[in-house]
Amino acid sequence: MQKVEELKAGELDARAFIEEEAGKISKIVGGGLAINALSGGVDSSVVTMLGHKALGDRLKTYFIDNALMRKDEPRNIVGIFKKLGVKVEIIDAKKIFLDALRGITDPEEKREAITQTFYKNVFGKLVRKSGARDLLQGTILTDVDETVAGIKRQHNVFEQLGIDPQAAFGYKIIEPLARLRKDGVRKVAAALGLPESVYNRMPFPGPALSARVIGEATPEKIEIVRQATVITEEELASVKAFQYMAILHNDRVTGIRGGKRDYGLQIEIRCWDSIDARNASPTRISYEKLEGLARRMTAEVPGVVSVTYNIATKPPSTMEAV
Amino acid sequence: MQKVEELKAGELDARAFIEEEAGKISKIVGGGLAINALSGGVDSSVVTMLGHKALGDRLKTYFIDNALMRKDEPRNIVGIFKKLGVKVEIIDAKKIFLDALRGITDPEEKREAITQTFYKNVFGKLVRKSGARDLLQGTILTDVDETVAGIKRQHNVFEQLGIDPQAAFGYKIIEPLARLRKDGVRKVAAALGLPESVYNRMPFPGPALSARVIGEATPEKIEIVRQATVITEEELASVKAFQYMAILHNDRVTGIRGGKRDYGLQIEIRCWDSIDARNASPTRISYEKLEGLARRMTAEVPGVVSVTYNIATKPPSTMEAV
Numbered sequence: 001m002q003k004v005e006e007l008k009a010g011e012l013d014a015r016a017f018i019e020e021e022a023g024k025i026s027k028i029v030g031g032g033l034a035i036n037a038l039s040g041g042v043d044s045s046v047v048t049m050l051g052h053k054a055l056g057d058r059l060k061t062y063f064i065d066n067a068l069m070r071k072d073e074p075r076n077i078v079g080i081f082k083k084l085g086v087k088v089e090i091i092d093a094k095k096i097f098l099d100a101l102r103g104i105t106d107p108e109e110k111r112e113a114i115t116q117t118f119y120k121n122v123f124g125k126l127v128r129k130s131g132a133r134d135l136l137q138g139t140i141l142t143d144v145d146e147t148v149a150g151i152k153r154q155h156n157v158f159e160q161l162g163i164d165p166q167a168a169f170g171y172k173i174i175e176p177l178a179r180l181r182k183d184g185v186r187k188v189a190a191a192l193g194l195p196e197s198v199y200n201r202m203p204f205p206g207p208a209l210s211a212r213v214i215g216e217a218t219p220e221k222i223e224i225v226r227q228a229t230v231i232t233e234e235e236l237a238s239v240k241a242f243q244y245m246a247i248l249h250n251d252r253v254t255g256i257r258g259g260k261r262d263y264g265l266q267i268e269i270r271c272w273d274s275i276d277a278r279n280a281s282p283t284r285i286s287y288e289k290l291e292g293l294a295r296r297m298t299a300e301v302p303g304v305v306s307v308t309y310n311i312a313t314k315p316p317s318t319m320e321a322v
Numbered sequence: 323m324q325k326v327e328e329l330k331a332g333e334l335d336a337r338a339f340i341e342e343e344a345g346k347i348s349k350i351v352g353g354g355l356a357i358n359a360l361s362g363g364v365d366s367s368v369v370t371m372l373g374h375k376a377l378g379d380r381l382k383t384y385f386i387d388n389a390l391m392r393k394d395e396p397r398n399i400v401g402i403f404k405k406l407g408v409k410v411e412i413i414d415a416k417k418i419f420l421d422a423l424r425g426i427t428d429p430e431e432k433r434e435a436i437t438q439t440f441y442k443n444v445f446g447k448l449v450r451k452s453g454a455r456d457l458l459q460g461t462i463l464t465d466v467d468e469t470v471a472g473i474k475r476q477h478n479v480f481e482q483l484g485i486d487p488q489a490a491f492g493y494k495i496i497e498p499l500a501r502l503r504k505d506g507v508r509k510v511a512a513a514l515g516l517p518e519s520v521y522n523r524m525p526f527p528g529p530a531l532s533a534r535v536i537g538e539a540t541p542e543k544i545e546i547v548r549q550a551t552v553i554t555e556e557e558l559a560s561v562k563a564f565q566y567m568a569i570l571h572n573d574r575v576t577g578i579r580g581g582k583r584d585y586g587l588q589i590e591i592r593c594w595d596s597i598d599a600r601n602a603s604p605t606r607i608s609y610e611k612l613e614g615l616a617r618r619m620t621a622e623v624p625g626v627v628s629v630t631y632n633i634a635t636k637p638p639s640t641m642e643a644v
Contacts, residue, residue: 107576107585214573251536251573254429254644256637263429264638268630284609287633291604294633305638308590308630311609311616315578316586316627322576 009183014191021176025054035132040077043138067094068208215250244271255305264305331505336513347376357454362399365460389416390530537572566593577627586627
């Protein structure tokens, strides 16, 4: 297992880091092509900019629409990069991901289905078709730690797990951010000229909205949690927090609609204060705001009769529920 | 369907009410025996006192230990009534209730199993054995309303549903509190000399802790929610609220224990501000208190990695989740 040396945000010279990592990418890729997938999160956005700086048009960047994105996300993200002179191609892979998730309730199997679909059936095919030998990935040190510790099964840290990605999927992985935590990545993003909407963007999980559905992530449930996510992000936009999210539970709870019993859905809200995602505590949001959020959730999202707010810390909770 | 006229707490003369209802009970029961089940809640406690006042030793009062009670509840309640000169007999029916709940996940079927077990297999037998023809019950007006509206299936309002209890279970039901809401019942309880621990006691559902478990109420899950209930009641004892509760979810969520991934349990806390249970809103408990509660919950209750707090109102939520 490869040992990674942490580069703390406080000690990070972002401009020197950019030069160093862009230089490494140039050296590894040589005169060939590289490829990467942009999710719109700060990690993959920074990697896209580093790769673009090192390789220009020899970096092929794809945005995979896996049907699990937030509302309007593909269009918004591609627009941001277009303004920065970086071309990003959207790949419509909605059906293949939804098919892969059908009938799966276990969180591990869900992540695994998305990983396998992403690498083998979608991105792997793009890589082979593109002729690129090198894949840029936005793995950060927290991903490495948690995967090594067995807390999380990240799909982007094969090397740290001792799996040879060359043999496993047929390409080589370059991880320019593996020494940084989230605060360091944000510093680099700002230095790269990315807009604040990207460098202060909340972390969003790899399995996207399927990680925000407990139990089977059906197209209907993904649509419900997508609506709940819009409301949560609108209502909590003014809150200074590391990350906030809406989670659709599988459990049903009793409610009342139009004076009648209604056995309905529950949405759990989590909003975290954290520096680097290793430890986190619930943000002390005012009840006025929480109640307004709950009111919109039950009024606007079909079937929702109950809303809760997380009050536990990480650990023993994790930030995501799935 | 019998129309019930509301007697509002503000307009209630508790002493006159007691005389009137005790008189009615005497008249209905005549020289015979009556029987009632005491759960320890304010409703059944008031009914026990009214019946005792009317009938003395000709009222037989039973406390059915259904395995779903809070910690130490049978002993505590019988002790309170002993001090008031009222003899209460504890019936150990733990096994029969747990057997009846096995494999049941649907909330309606859960309530039905408890109702049927209570009436047919446990209390019905006691009634027939005792020779009592009359059964006193603590039905209040909110139970009547919600049952008529189809929100809740109460087990104690057969008459209001148009079901003849004489034919259904073989005895006659007397409901002295059917004109009152909870605030009125509390006034009567105080006037009857019941201690504050009874007349200010929180409402507790008929299906007891089985209503605090989402999904199958196994003996293990009941024990978990019993522990969670002790902690919740200790931590929130100083909060001025109508009702608070801990609910064990069936959904599993991801957590971390000893640095390792731990797929664990979630407890939902609900704490309601309400006057009469028809409408309710979450109590604005301080985050300091909520976080202390969550900390104890995850530290002391085996398997719990996540704790949430309800932020929705009734309606569209109900006060209980099951």
